[in-house]
């Protein structure tokens with residue numbers, strides 16, 4: 001039998017869990033302050049945003065509703081496939097409501113550009129973006145996320161919902177995958 005740990009890449013903590021939790025609490029308060037007492041519709045992008053969504057939704061006081069959209073933009077590893085498609089659509093109408101798209105990370109911006117245009121066609125009153133992480137150095141499309149947890153350098157990260165070939169989503173810290 002071989003050594004099952006030999007092929008595991010090393011992980012380095014970039015953002016520890018307590019900083020993530022504190023920042024999400026701040027974002028929740030900021031979002032509620034911006035919307036007054038209006039209901040907020042959080043639209044989370046599967047699968048990476050679901051851990052961020054579950055903490056963010058609980059950090060926003062007052063009326064919050066949420067739903068999920070499946071968008072596939074990446075292959076199984078670190079390389080973008082260059083293709084964006086909807087794999088799961090919403091179950092609710094967005095007409096006249098205030099939408100906040102909840103995303104794990106803004107990288108090239110291709111996914112959020114596509115999704116924002118798609119959701120605009122459903123005539124919400126407003127659309128903003130909340131992203132746990134932002135990698136502005138990789139941007140190919142001019143996406144502006146109003147609510148950003150952390151701006152990070154151009155490194156491939158995992159944890160807190162983010163994966164590498166479907167692994168590591170369950171880590172509570174955000175980590176950089178080593179070589």
Ligand code: IMP
Pocket residue numbers: 048073074080103104105106107108109110111112155156157158162163164
């Ligand atoms: P974009 O369309 O290039 O902005 O890609 C957005 C998606 O790429 C994110 O929702 C992630 O699923 C994935 N992605 C981008 N950077 C990373 C990373 O560092 N780790 C894991 N997934 C990433």
